[in-house]
Amino acid sequence: MATLESPTTLPITLPAADHPEQQYLALMRDIWENGSQRADRTGIGTRSIAGTVLRYDLGGGAMPLLTTKRVYWKTATREMLWFLTGDTNIRPLVLQGVNIWNEWPHAAYVRETGExxxxxxxxxxxxxxxxxxxxxxxxxxxxxxxWVDWPTYRYRADGLYERGPGINQVAQVVDSLKTNPGSRRHIIEGWNVAELDRMALPPCHKTYQFHVAGNKLNCLLYQRSCDVALGLPFNLWSAALLTRMMADQTGLEPGELVWMGGDVHLYLNHAHLIEEQLTRQPQGHPVLEITRKPETIFDYRIEDFVVHDYAPMPPIKAPVAV
Structure with missing residues (x-):
C-alpha cells in the first residue's frame, strides 16, 4: 500500500494498483499468462504479445525506475552517455564496469576464431x-x-559515390525543439536499413519522437522488440533520462514518456525471475536530480545525475539471450 499526504486531511492510503510501476507488472503477468509461445532467433523460446503502451509522468523528477527489483540505473546512464558519443566499441564501457554488451562480441569472437x-x-x-x-x-x-553520425553519400563527377558528412540527429532535435517546438519532426531514428547487417544487434528501441505541449516535453518511444524481464527496465530508465536531458537543454519541463512495444516478450528461461517479481509490490517513488546543466547534451557526466528515495528490493539475476 502506498501513502499520499493530503494538505488538509490525514494521510490517505492508496491501493498498490495506483503505483505507476503496476502497469509494468501487469504487462509482465499478461505476457506470462496469455502470451503466444513462439520460437525465436536465440533458440530459447518466448511468450509474446503484439503491441502495448505504457505511460509515465516525468513531472517533479519522477522516473520509471522499478522498485520490485534493483535496476542498476548508473549502468544504464553510462550506456546512454556512451550512445551520445557515437562510439561503437565496448572497451569504454568495460573500463567503467558496464558489461551489458559483452556477450555479442564474445560470441562473434568464438564463432570466427574457434577459440x-x-x-x-x-x-x-x-x-x-x-x-x-x-x-x-x-x-x-x-x-x-x-544517432550522431548517420551516414550520407554524395555522387561524384566520375560517377562514383563517396561518404559525405554524417548527420547528428540528436543535435538537430535539440536545435529544432528550441527553434521550432511545434514541429512534428523531432525524431531520432536508429533503424538504418542499409546497415542492419553490420550491427551486432539491430536497434530494439528504434524510434524516438519528441512533442512539446505548452512548456512540457513529451517523448514517444517505439521499440520493435522488447525483453520485458531484463531489457525493459533499462529501456524505460534510458528513454526517461534522454527526455530529462533534452528538457534540461531546451528549457522545457519534463512531461510524459509514452513507451510503445511491438514484439513484447518474456524468455522461457526467465521463469524464476518473473514468478518472483510478480509476488512483490512496488514501494517508494524515486526521483532524478540533474545537478549540472552542461553546455551541450553531449557533455553530461555520470556525476551529474543523482537519484533520491530509491530503496528497491533485491536484484533477480537471469541470463541474457544472445
Missing part, C-alpha cells in the same frame, strides 16, 4: 589490450553511431 575462451577471459583481454579491443570489441554501427 574456447570464457566470457570473463575475453572481457579481460578487451580491457587490457587496446589493439585486441579495436579488432574484436566493435559492435558495428549500432545506436549511437546512427
Amino acid at each position: 574456447d575462451i570464457t566470457l570473463d577471459a575475453f572481457i579481460h583481454r578487451i580491457a587490457e589490450d587496446e589493439a585486441f579491443a579495436l579488432r574484436w570489441g566493435d559492435l558495428g554501427p549500432v545506436y549511437g553511431k546512427q
Whole structure:
C-alpha cells in the first residue's frame, strides 16, 4: 500500500494498483499468462504479445525506475552517455564496469576464431589490450553511431559515390525543439536499413519522437522488440533520462514518456525471475536530480545525475539471450 499526504486531511492510503510501476507488472503477468509461445532467433523460446503502451509522468523528477527489483540505473546512464558519443566499441564501457554488451562480441569472437575462451577471459583481454579491443570489441554501427553520425553519400563527377558528412540527429532535435517546438519532426531514428547487417544487434528501441505541449516535453518511444524481464527496465530508465536531458537543454519541463512495444516478450528461461517479481509490490517513488546543466547534451557526466528515495528490493539475476 502506498501513502499520499493530503494538505488538509490525514494521510490517505492508496491501493498498490495506483503505483505507476503496476502497469509494468501487469504487462509482465499478461505476457506470462496469455502470451503466444513462439520460437525465436536465440533458440530459447518466448511468450509474446503484439503491441502495448505504457505511460509515465516525468513531472517533479519522477522516473520509471522499478522498485520490485534493483535496476542498476548508473549502468544504464553510462550506456546512454556512451550512445551520445557515437562510439561503437565496448572497451569504454568495460573500463567503467558496464558489461551489458559483452556477450555479442564474445560470441562473434568464438564463432570466427574457434577459440574456447570464457566470457570473463575475453572481457579481460578487451580491457587490457587496446589493439585486441579495436579488432574484436566493435559492435558495428549500432545506436549511437546512427544517432550522431548517420551516414550520407554524395555522387561524384566520375560517377562514383563517396561518404559525405554524417548527420547528428540528436543535435538537430535539440536545435529544432528550441527553434521550432511545434514541429512534428523531432525524431531520432536508429533503424538504418542499409546497415542492419553490420550491427551486432539491430536497434530494439528504434524510434524516438519528441512533442512539446505548452512548456512540457513529451517523448514517444517505439521499440520493435522488447525483453520485458531484463531489457525493459533499462529501456524505460534510458528513454526517461534522454527526455530529462533534452528538457534540461531546451528549457522545457519534463512531461510524459509514452513507451510503445511491438514484439513484447518474456524468455522461457526467465521463469524464476518473473514468478518472483510478480509476488512483490512496488514501494517508494524515486526521483532524478540533474545537478549540472552542461553546455551541450553531449557533455553530461555520470556525476551529474543523482537519484533520491530509491530503496528497491533485491536484484533477480537471469541470463541474457544472445
